[in-house]
Amino acid sequence: MCRNIRNLFNFDPPVTDEEVEAASLQFVRKISGFNKPSKANEAAFTAAVKEVAEVSARLLQALETTAQPKNREEDAARARARAAERFG
Numbered sequence: 676m677c678r679n680i681r682n683l684f685n686f687d688p689p690v691t692d693e694e695v696e697a698a699s700l701q702f703v704r705k706i707s708g709f710n711k712p713s714k715a716n717e718a719a720f721t722a723a724v725k726e727v728a729e730v731s732a733r734l735l736q737a738l739e740t741t742a743q744p745k746n747r748e749e750d751a752a753r754a755r756a757r758a759a760e761r762f763g
Contacts, residue, residue: 681763687744699728
């Protein structure tokens with residue numbers, strides 16, 4: 676799994692379209708091997724990002740849970756603490 680793709684389900688406040696788009700971009704970058712595609716591949720790359728974002732948004736809307744939503748600030752604080760412990 677790409678390290679830059681974050682869990683987007685069950686957060687309060689809910690995921691934004693920009694976050695879904697960013698995760699989709701990271702996913703397409705990872706599987707294509709392109710950080711930035713050439714002009715010849717740009718249309719296919721952009722279309723793939725859009726399609727992955729649409730499917731991801733539908734998935735997130737369809738998922739159900741009985742768990743309480745996670746707090747974004749607490750989740751970010753835990754991630755910062757893990758990084759500080761790991762990298763000093």
